[in-house]
Each structure stands twice: as C-alpha cells, then as structure tokens.
Amino acid sequence: MTFARPDHISDLDTLPRMPAWVTSARAETPEDVAFLSGAALNHLHLVLGREEVPHALLRDRLALRAAGACVAFSGRPERAGELRDAVHLLRSGDLPGPAGETYLAWRRAVERPVSVKALGRALPTLEPGQIATWLDAGRGAPVTQVAMVLEAVLTDAPRADAPALILADAALAQALGWDHLLPLLAAGLKRVDLRKHGDDLRLACHRSLVSSAVDAVRQAADLTRRAAHLKAVAPKLRAKGAGDAVEMFLTRDAVAPSALPLPDRAARRFCERLVDLGAVRELTGRDTFRLYGV
Numbered sequence: 001m002t003f004a005r006p007d008h009i010s011d012l013d014t015l016p017r018m019p020a021w022v023t024s025a026r027a028e029t030p031e032d033v034a035f036l037s038g039a040a041l042n043h044l045h046l047v048l049g050r051e052e053v054p055h056a057l058l059r060d061r062l063a064l065r066a067a068g069a070c071v072a073f074s075g076r077p078e079r080a081g082e083l084r085d086a087v088h089l090l091r092s093g094d095l096p097g098p099a100g101e102t103y104l105a106w107r108r109a110v111e112r113p114v115s116v117k118a119l120g121r122a123l124p125t126l127e128p129g130q131i132a133t134w135l136d137a138g139r140g141a142p143v144t145q146v147a148m149v150l151e152a153v154l155t156d157a158p159r160a161d162a163p164a165l166i167l168a169d170a171a172l173a174q175a176l177g178w179d180h181l182l183p184l185l186a187a188g189l190k191r192v193d194l195r196k197h198g199d200d201l202r203l204a205c206h207r208s209l210v211s212s213a214v215d216a217v218r219q220a221a222d223l224t225r226r227a228a229h230l231k232a233v234a235p236k237l238r239a240k241g242a243g244d245a246v247e248m249f250l251t252r253d254a255v256a257p258s259a260l261p262l263p264d265r266a267a268r269r270f271c272e273r274l275v276d277l278g279a280v281r282e283l284t285g286r287d288t289f290r291l292y293g294v
Helices: 030-048 055-073 080-088 097-111 116-122 128-135 142-156 161-176 191-195 198-236 242-249 264-276
Strands: none
Touching: 030 142, 030 198, 055 080, 055 097, 055 161, 055 191, 055 198, 080 097, 097 116, 097 161, 116 128, 116 161, 128 142, 128 161, 142 161, 142 191, 142 198, 191 198, 198 242, 242 264
16 A cells, blocks of 8 residues: 655644635625734734744745835836845845845844834934834824824825835834734735825725735745755755754745855755755746745
8 A cells, every 4th residue: 555745835734724704704894804904913923923933934035025015116127036136146245226125124124123223224214213203103003003103104205115114014013012023014005005094094904914914824834834844854964054054044035055154066056955855945947046945
C-alpha cells in the first residue's frame, strides 16, 4: 500500500481560520460594516498572539503590499516586483527613486515597536512634534481613531498619502495594544477614499480593515506553514553562516544572495539548495539579479 506524500503547506494548518460569516457576509449598513471590521480585527489579534507566526516576515510582506497601494494612489506604474528591485538591488550610493522611497518608508515603519521616534525614522521629512500631534488627533474607538488620524494628516498635507496611511496604521496598533505597526489600511482603500471626510471616511476605513484583516490572517497562516518548513530543513544546510542566512529569510519578504553572510558563489548555491528543498521561492523569474523569499 502506498501513501500520499505529506504536503508541508497543508499539513501544518495550525492557526485558527477567519470565520466564514466574516469572509462571506455582505454588509448592508454602516453598523454591519463596523461589526464585521471589529470581528475581523479581533480574530487577527488572536492570530498575532500565536508564537509560531513569523511576525517580522508578515509585517515586511504586508509593507510591500501597502507600498504598492500607495504608489498606485500616486499614479505611478511600479508594482510589487519593481518595488522589490528598487530596494533590494540598490548599490551603495544609489537612490531608490520615489516608489522605492515609499517602500523603504513602510519597511522602516514596521521594523521597530511603534513610537514617535521610530515613525520619525521611517518618515524623516516630518518633525517629531508633528507626528505626535497627528497621532493624538484620534479619539474614540480604534477605527474612529484611525479615520481621524488619516483625515488630520491629509487635511494638513493633502499629498502625503503614504505618511498619512503609515500614521493611521500606527494609531490602530496603539489602540489595539500591538507593539508593532501592521500595514493594513492602504491595501483595502481606493484613491477616492482618501478624499473623504467624517462618517464617509470612517466607513471606508471599516470596509478596508475587513478585507485587509481577512487577507492578513490568510498570509499569516501561509507564512507560518512555510516558515515551519524552512526551520525543518535548516539542519540539512551545512554552509557556514547558514543559521544567520535562514534567519534573514524568516524576517524579510525578499533576500538577494548578495545580502547573505556567505561568499557570492556559496550564497547563490545556498539559495538554489533552499529552492530544491521547497523552503524558499525565486521571486523574479530572471536568470540574473534574482531575489528569493519564503
């Protein structure tokens, strides 16, 4: 008798799934939307409390998604692959360009626990006092705070879409007691939503957070399975510095072989070995200047 080979992606489904009544419900009223966003965020909160979730990796991947949304809001054509290239293939002295700067801002925003200092590092063109003032603009329930912060920033700086969304996500993290910012809001909003005010903007934020929280839970489950597989195959890797290299893959959306703590040829072979083991994927489809990720 033969048995099917276990699939590491499906065999390690340990995280609680978002309830079907959240993912399939059609909200007809503002009260319905608010209820669903609260339920979705509560479930996401429970998932983020699980130790097996690769939190830094999840934040970095969601940062790419948020950056892509912000770049699209600005009318630029760059998408995920081009944003990855703009940041991960930079050489010393190179400038990442406007789209790359947006991606870098999101990556810096998720690296450290939420604070005015950390946000100032992510948004160096803003004064710490201004950041603190905008974060204090929110009052009331968490999503109400998010909408108020978003509106306050965009009222004072109408073209500052990315900073406004970063600060709004920071306000959400603080309201929910999360240590780190989790990029959620941008991916579920439309460009026209950023010009709304008051109740209309709050409703748009609720809708955005329903879809984004559902997607974040799915990504958390997928990355948890993939990270578990990478950890399982790690003992098979004999290269010197393999442990540090594996840790990079467990915390970053994408890694260039040149960034690994290995000689150039060894780094390329190391990445190819991980691909053969099904632990990482090549993300570009190119023969050269490749990037790899869990």
